[in-house]
Amino acid sequence: MNAHAKIKYWLEENRQRGTRLLQQLVQEGSIRGNESSAQAVIIEKCRKLGLSLDIWEIGKDQLIKHPAFCSDRKDFSGNPNVVATLKGTGGGKSLILNGHIDVVPEGDRNDWDHDPFSGRIEDGKLFGRGSTDMKGGTVSLLLAMEAIIMLGIKLKGDVIFQSVIEEESGGAGTLAAVLRGYTADGAIIPEPTNMKLFPKQQGSMWFRITVKGRSAHGGTRYEGVNAIEKAMIVMTKLQELEKLRNLRIEDPLYSKIPIPIPINIGKINSGEWPSSVPDIAVIEGRMGVAPDEEMKSAEKELEQCLKEAAQSDNWLKKNPPQAEWFGGRWLPGDLEQDHPLMTVLSESFEAVKGKQPAVEASPWGTDGGILSKVGNTPVVVFGPGVTEAAHDVNEYISLQEVFDAAEIIALAMMEWCGINQ
Amino acid sequence: MNAHAKIKYWLEENRQRGTRLLQQLVQEGSIRGNESSAQAVIIEKCRKLGLSLDIWEIGKDQLIKHPAFCSDRKDFSGNPNVVATLKGTGGGKSLILNGHIDVVPEGDRNDWDHDPFSGRIEDGKLFGRGSTDMKGGTVSLLLAMEAIIMLGIKLKGDVIFQSVIEEESGGAGTLAAVLRGYTADGAIIPEPTNMKLFPKQQGSMWFRITVKGRSAHGGTRYEGVNAIEKAMIVMTKLQELEKLRNLRIEDPLYSKIPIPIPINIGKINSGEWPSSVPDIAVIEGRMGVAPDEEMKSAEKELEQCLKEAAQSDNWLKKNPPQAEWFGGRWLPGDLEQDHPLMTVLSESFEAVKGKQPAVEASPWGTDGGILSKVGNTPVVVFGPGVTEAAHDVNEYISLQEVFDAAEIIALAMMEWCGINQ
Structure with a gap:
């Protein structure tokens, strides 16, 4: 034996x-x-x-x-x-x-x-x-x-x-x-x-993005700025960023994986009252990091994406969304x-x-x-x-x-x- | 005197x-x-x-x-x-x-x-x-x-x-x-x-819309369905519905009001963990009702809008968003x-x-x-x-x-x- x-x-x-x-x-x-x-x-x-x-x-x-x-x-x-x-x-x-x-x-x-x-x-x-x-x-x-x-x-x-x-x-x-x-x-x-x-x-790290609005009564919502609407602009940009980042991945090990390094929007909270315009929206998520990528450079890419989102909208230009890196982080x-x-x-x-x-x-x-x-x-x-x-x-x-x-x-x-x- | x-x-x-x-x-x-x-x-x-x-x-x-x-x-x-x-x-x-x-x-x-x-x-x-x-x-x-x-x-x-x-x-x-x-x-x-x-x-009533997804780990988010993404489809449709409804208002009393009967999205909650795909999103808001409109017909219009949103997406087709009328209601x-x-x-x-x-x-x-x-x-x-x-x-x-x-x-x-x- x-x-x-x-x-x-x-x-x-x-x-x-x-x-x-x-x-x-x-x-x-x-x-x-x-x-x-x-x-x-x-x-x-x-x-x-x-x-x-x-x-x-x-x-x-x-x-x-x-x-x-x-x-x-x-x-x-x-x-x-x-x-x-x-x-x-x-x-x-x-x-x-x-x-x-x-x-x-x-x-x-x-x-x-x-x-x-x-x-x-x-x-x-x-x-x-x-x-x-x-x-x-x-x-x-x-x-x-x-x-x-x-x-x-x-x-x-x-x-x-x-x-x-x-x-x-x-x-x-x-x-x-x-x-x-x-x-x-x-x-x-x-x-x-x-x-x-x-x-x-895949590495990963958590992010929290804060998007500001301005509150108002829902019946005159045009007097305020809806933080949820502005958060939608930011989330659409994040979806685009995810596409861009994944197009760059050429490693054959990833050939069968639909999204090698996803950006997952895991959480959103905004608003306290159905008939008020919410003045703040908080998005939390997880950003995938490629095996050969530096954590810092992934961070910068997301922050740059937020800057671009801000440029696309007059309100966000003056009230740019803020990113924090918190909680989980895996090299x-x-x-x-x-x-x-x-x-x-x-x-x-x-x-x-x-x-x-x-x-x-x-x-x-x-x-x-x-x-x-x-x-x-x-x-x-x-x-x-x-x-x-x-x-x-x-x-x-x-x-x-x-x-x-x-x-x-x-x-x-x-x-x-x-x-x- | x-x-x-x-x-x-x-x-x-x-x-x-x-x-x-x-x-x-x-x-x-x-x-x-x-x-x-x-x-x-x-x-x-x-x-x-x-x-x-x-x-x-x-x-x-x-x-x-x-x-x-x-x-x-x-x-x-x-x-x-x-x-x-x-x-x-x-x-x-x-x-x-x-x-x-x-x-x-x-x-x-x-x-x-x-x-x-x-x-x-x-x-x-x-x-x-x-x-x-x-x-x-x-x-x-x-x-x-x-x-x-x-x-x-x-x-x-x-x-x-x-x-x-x-x-x-x-x-x-x-x-x-x-x-x-x-x-x-x-x-x-x-x-x-x-x-x-x-x-x-303007009359108004509150609504709550529940959008389902399917949970998964954020690193393999393609194995799940993100309820927040699906909620964005619904919210975009609600924005379109608001435009349509307000185009119909011809009363000169409303001529100076930017949005005579707004649909206000006042609240969204979804997700519990940044690195999980959220399986449910709940939107709450207030729908404005025109002076000459029946509450019931406004309700039906929003419900119809959700049906159309569902038709535009394969997942939503099988998991249609649900509307509830709750809380505040003003004729x-x-x-x-x-x-x-x-x-x-x-x-x-x-x-x-x-x-x-x-x-x-x-x-x-x-x-x-x-x-x-x-x-x-x-x-x-x-x-x-x-x-x-x-x-x-x-x-x-x-x-x-x-x-x-x-x-x-x-x-x-x-x-x-x-x-x-």
Whole structure:
């Protein structure tokens, strides 16, 4: 029995235990500010595996002052970052395995068919907020490590497992890990890619645009200026900007993606009274950033677009719309497609699935941007689960994919870090 | 000294008392649900004048089931309607003098230069929420009645003074008075017309339009349907509908008004998260109704417009925007310009001001719609104060106009009701 066969067999034999671990993690709902109980499950697991643990509360000066820091959270205490290292024997390449423990809010519970934190299993799927994004992927990582440890396989390079907070809100957890010194020769982030390899990731950042009007009674609305009408001019301009920006994208990885770097208008609020002319409209959204683009230059492009919108209208000329950059901010990722880590992951995928993996660019930002741009660590995003299920009601993950991903990642670990025969 | 000269003199001599009455009324802020203390001031005044008082809580079955009833208020108890009648000697025409006691909320107090309920006087202006809309007008009515009573002038026809609640929210107070039997040969409503005569009034009604989308992650926004984008299609159609409807208005009374019957989009809310595609957008607004138009036919026109908007877009075709008619609803008013009440008021105006009054159509609905359409009572809206000040911060009224209006209304009362020599 070769090492691959042993891993396959071990994963089959431990399917129930692995499933139970994922169930536990989902049941410990870890919405922002409440990550500690899910982290406790991770810590217990890592302790049992004999890994060297580093548990710390993020939020020190160095982090908050870093230009890539992005968070509106005031207090990180009680909800630590966890890093657990499997020390190699030396002479191999190191590998970061990064998963985030925070999940987005469940939304309206009535929209769910069952309790959003049930961890209910049906037809080979495990349901619950965070199952796909991304506790399923984290369990793939832990299973891959456990298989290697339990099978007595000795890796040369270090494997650095990370369970971080704050990915959904801008990546402060991974940034804190990078600043604490955790960088490596490569990293895998098992976000739900539907088992595709994503060497490039779309970055993104949130914007808020304030458009002014002048209030009046609705019956004499011509005495005022309707902020909603003016906001429509701005939003039409943003739609044009999105078209322009996407026409420039020529990377074949994006050839199948309708809008590689969308500008999403996610929110608008204006007005307080049906029969008054509203004097302010606030638009919030998310601007996609191309893998090879600087965040600053994307910012400038949107700000320039607002200036042009202002020039097209006499009122806006005197009352130009204002942009703020707030909240979420994810650096893009940009790894060459023939990077050795891509080769290793592709070969491992083929060994398990009997076919070549699909390679695409991710339509969303991940902590990969921070790991690669700030931590100089080459990153591939690859994991179980489908994007569409993430953030949605009745979020679920296919358990088969969790175990397939574990198998592929275990093979990749051996290949990347090297084995002491 | 003829009757006019006596009235003029009486008003001059009682300027301080009249001003103090208005100040008291403004100081008793009477926002919806808190009308009782301002009504108490009115009741005390009417009692001293020896008027026959009818004080009652509205909200009985007959009112609530009436097709013109429009209110989302559940409880009217403790905040009565007040009607005070000055009985005539007989043989004359009756006259309703109608003022509403409710005022709109003051908004953000910080935007006011002084306490919004101060009743502060400066440069001949009295400041405060409700000063113009329409406690100033109500004081004109009370002063006109008091002058006539105190000067011993005996009117033939009845004068029915009304201080009603709920005008700002759809006219349930005046409707209740009509249903209680208070109709007359004519009515004056001293809303702030800037001393112009308004024989016609724009009606209006509130609408709420719900536009559906489909949620998705902002990074793959093409997997969803943005409710804000679809709402923009609807709002553009509403703008076109407004143009069409106003092109049809040929009444010369509207010749100086840029948009005789506006469709005001007063409010939009959509989305909860910048990086999600919003799945619902809710638009609220106010539709102006022409003096000679049926409310129902205006409703149908907007609903038809939504159907056309739906036809222009594949998504909307399957997910048509829905309209609701909620909240405020004011019937239009439509009196012929050569109605005897117009003549009487014009002549009284000329006797006081030495020039012809301006005659226009009001850009907003008043309780005149209910009085004329439900109560069959011919209505002219005429009063002190400027529309622009109503509902705005630092609302104020010119005290001179309050007394001028009182003088004009007193003359009109004598002319309309007739005098027993």
